[in-house]
Amino acid sequence: MVDWKLAVATASRLARPGPEIGREEAREVVAELRAHAAAAEEHVRAFTGMTTAEGHDTPVLVVDRPGWIEANVAGFRSLLKPLMTKMRARRGSGPAGVITGAVGGKVTGVELGVLLSFLSSRVLGQYETFAPATRELPGAPKDGGRLLLVAPNIVHVERELGVDPHDFRLWVCLHEETHRTQFTAVPWLRDHLEAEIQAFLAETDVDAGTLLERLSDAVQAFTGGRRGDSATTGTEAEPGARSGAHPTGSAPDARGGDTDGRSLIDLVQTPAQREILARVTAVMSLLEGHADYVMDGVGPRIVPTVVEIREKFQRRRAAGANRLDQILRRLLGLDAKLRQYRDGERFVRAVVDEVGMEGFNRVWTSPNTLPTAAEITRPAEWIARVHRSPEP
Known part of the structure; x- marks a missing residue:
């Protein structure tokens, strides 16, 4: 019903390039976001009184736009699996159904890719909870879950706004860390x-x-x-x-x-x-x-x-x-x-x-x-x- 690989390929190809940034500066941004996420965790938990339930701690992943796209496609694929099964059963297994499914899967894959390419340049951070944990996309031991910080988008917005980059990165981490705390403290x-x-x-x-x-x-x-x-x-x-x-x-x-x-x-x-x-x-x-x-x-x-x-x-x-x-x-x-x-x-x-x-x-x-x-x-x-x- 959906060509997931085509969705990833389409979104990654159409996603706009991130801001120009040198390799050394990119490393510094990634390191700072990780440090801010750790600091934000302590501040959020002290302010809210919420603590992570045993076995539900989740990683923080600093990603680029293609990485955000891949994580969301994995989440969509997991969530939509029951619906896809239902639609395949409704379509039938005859030659016409197979052809229709193949063509429809390509079309839907492209459409999903276009949507994700649009969103990939706008999301600063996201708590992604539905994609199963893999080596490429680690998550909580019990049920997946990970905090995604989209580094190029954060850099783009801080430059566009003309604000202090270090303060802005910490500010973003406070918001996103609250989402991580919500899901890890409330299993x-x-x-x-x-x-x-x-x-x-x-x-x-x-x-x-x-x-x-x-x-x-x-x-x-x-x-x-x-x-x-x-x-x-x-x-x-x-x-x-x-x-x-x-x-x-x-x-x-x-x-x-x-x-x-x-x-x-x-x-x-x-x-x-x-x-x-x-x-x-x-x-x-x-x-x-x-x-x-x-x-x-x-x-x-x-x-x-x-x-x-x-x-x-x-x-x-x-x-x-x-x-x-x-x-x-x-x-x-x-x-x-x-x-x-x-x-x-x-x-x-x-x-x-x-x-x-x-x-x-x-x-x-x-x-x-x-x-x-x-x-x-x-x-x-x-x-x-x-x-x-x-x-x-």
Whole structure:
């Protein structure tokens, strides 16, 4: 169904070259990122009170853009394996099915490669949790997992912003190390997210005709065209790059072309998938907002120029590089991810202000204590449910 090798080759070939940097400077950047990651680990754990569970420690990998691409393809391949099996069974084993699968796999491989090439120059860091551990991609002993720091992208952004490079690298590591701490201190979190994603994939309509019709409706909605006999349905949530996104409100009408800020990914989902992604969105908003909150809490004590960095980075996040970049961000749902950061951070801040860090950390007790999509925007409801109700 997907030619994974072609996806890697396409993405690596199309990925833009990184900033010009000498070999010695590159070594220094890699060494500094590793040192900052180790230092950030201690600061994050002291600030949050979270510690790594036994057997769940994970490595920090400093990678280039092709390395990030290979790690994400490995993660996609692992996550999508059940869906691929389902689609192969639906296709059948006759000659027509084999030919269709071979051609479709090439097409899908190229499409995935194009998407990853776009994202590979934008990601500063990522906690990749789903790819199995290998010699080339080491991970946690029990269930994989590794922190990826994309060195050329970090150097590119620090130069673009004109900020102190050493401070910026530490600042990035604080955010990403918080994600690593979340998954290593809360072992059930990975399995919970994987179960939700697999439930989402299980609801995928594998009938090509139906999927294409739904995609056509989505395109009509974005272009303001008319089908005359149907209206696209929107979604309450959408996935970002291994993350999730943000509730987006009521369903649009394709005949009027009103997508209400939704992405193409949004508009081809089924109602059952929208419910699942609403839950995933809430979790990912929590994780991203928690990372931003920790970064802001620790940063002023150890990053001298944190105010300048934060201000310039926020402006960069909001603006986008150019018109094409803004369009692609919307189509891929990346604009919703920015809202996810803001809503999640507001939730964490409100809860900590009310019940303290120890009280906030009850969020990690079990899946039942995670906030719902509604509670992310109304933290008082989470506090009432978790802190003023019997123990979950």
